[in-house]
Amino acid sequence: NASRLLGKTVLITGASSGIGEATAILFAKGGANVILTARRWDALQNVVKQCAAAHKAAGAQQGGRFVPIVLDVTDKNQIASFLNKVPNELRSIDILVNNAGYVVGVDRVGDLSLENVENMFATNVFGLFALTQLFIKDFKARKTGHIINLGSIAGREAYAGGSIYCATKHAVNAFSGALLRELVDTPIRVTEIQPGMVETEFSVVRFKGDKSAADKVYDGLQPLVAEDIAEEIVWAASRPPHVNLAEVFVLPVNQA
Ligand code: NDP
Numbered sequence: 103n104a105s106r107l108l109g110k111t112v113l114i115t116g117a118s119s120g121i122g123e124a125t126a127i128l129f130a131k132g133g134a135n136v137i138l139t140a141r142r143w144d145a146l147q148n149v150v151k152q153c154a155a156a157h158k159a160a161g162a163q164q165g166g167r168f169v170p171i172v173l174d175v176t177d178k179n180q181i182a183s184f185l186n187k188v189p190n191e192l193r194s195i196d197i198l199v200n201n202a203g204y205v206v207g208v209d210r211v212g213d214l215s216l217e218n219v220e221n222m223f224a225t226n227v228f229g230l231f232a233l234t235q236l237f238i239k240d241f242k243a244r245k246t247g248h249i250i251n252l253g254s255i256a257g258r259e260a261y262a263g264g265s266i267y268c269a270t271k272h273a274v275n276a277f278s279g280a281l282l283r284e285l286v287d288t289p290i291r292v293t294e295i296q297p298g299m300v301e302t303e304f305s306v307v308r309f310k311g312d313k314s315a316a317d318k319v320y321d322g323l324q325p326l327v328a329e330d331i332a333e334e335i336v337w338a339a340s341r342p343p344h345v346n347l348a349e350v351f352v353l354p355v356n357q358a
Contacts, residue, residue: 106339110196110197111135111136111195113199114201115139115175116175118145120300120304121300121332122138125335126138127156129197132162133163135166135192136167137171137192138153138171139171139175143170167192171187175225175232176225176228176229193240196246196248197250198233198248199252200249203252204225214266230251247291248338248339252297255298256268256271256272278292278293291343293348296352297326298351299319324354326353330352338350
């Protein structure tokens with residue numbers, strides 16, 4: 103029931119494009135307040151405008167606060183001072199969407215740069231952990247909260263050229279499973295969303311800007327779009343409080 107989102111406060115990492123952007127807009131439509139974080143300030147501001155327009159068009163009676171905050175999830179100092187940048191009345195968040203993710207290249211092990219390896223772990227694993235830790239005490243104290251982590255099909259299997267990316271997403275799967283069990287005697291929910299191929303900026307970044315190489319991956323199948331995943335995230339968040347969608351594995355119809 104979408105009314106369960108009314109007046110809720112959602113924090114999304116990586117809200118400047120792709121799945122994070124689509125998710126922010128869908129929560130806005132549903133009458134939530136959204137704190138949008140990422141590194142690109144201009145892109146965040148653009149998404150904030152879209153959230154405001156979607157909220158207005160939907161005639162949502164509650165929510166409607168959309169706050170962009172620059173946050174690099176790999177930066178310990180920015181994480182430590184992050185809450186100071188959140189307006190007081192929005193500090194009690196209800197839903198944390200750990201979406202920020204980084205992948206570069208489909209490089210074989212011999213070709214991966216150590217810098218890229220560090221960056222993938224820092225964003226996909228450290229960042230997700232650090233944001234979760236930032237809010238977990240408050241969730242426990244308030245006996246509420248929902249943590250939604252972006253895993254991937256790459257967290258269920260491994261493919262050539264994806265050694266480290268797959269390792270980070272397997273880590274997201276392990277982290278989400280352990281967290282769910284740590285919180286089993288609380289009302290806090292933990293959901294891991296595991297998308298297959300979704301066409302976003304990610305697809306092109308993966309191929310270092312080579313769009314034709316990126317498009318080749320989709321030969322013979324129609325990839326998902328960011329909105330498909332946003333719908334699953336918002337669906338999970340709007341289940342009755344006693345229902346936890348622990349893992350949601352979403353594929354394009356022709357992806358095996
Ligand atoms: P995008 O590249 O469109 O989005 C990635 C987002 O992460 C951007 O908003 C980017 O914002 C943000 N980001 C990257 N690094 C950092 C950082 N250090 N700190 C804060 N934000 C950061 O890709 P998607 O929307 O496709 O990806 C979103 C999530 O979905 C990722 O976790 C990805 O692994 C996962 N996923 C994607 C799939 C796909 O096929 N596209 C499949 C399965 C999972 P900015 O650059 O402004 O910081």
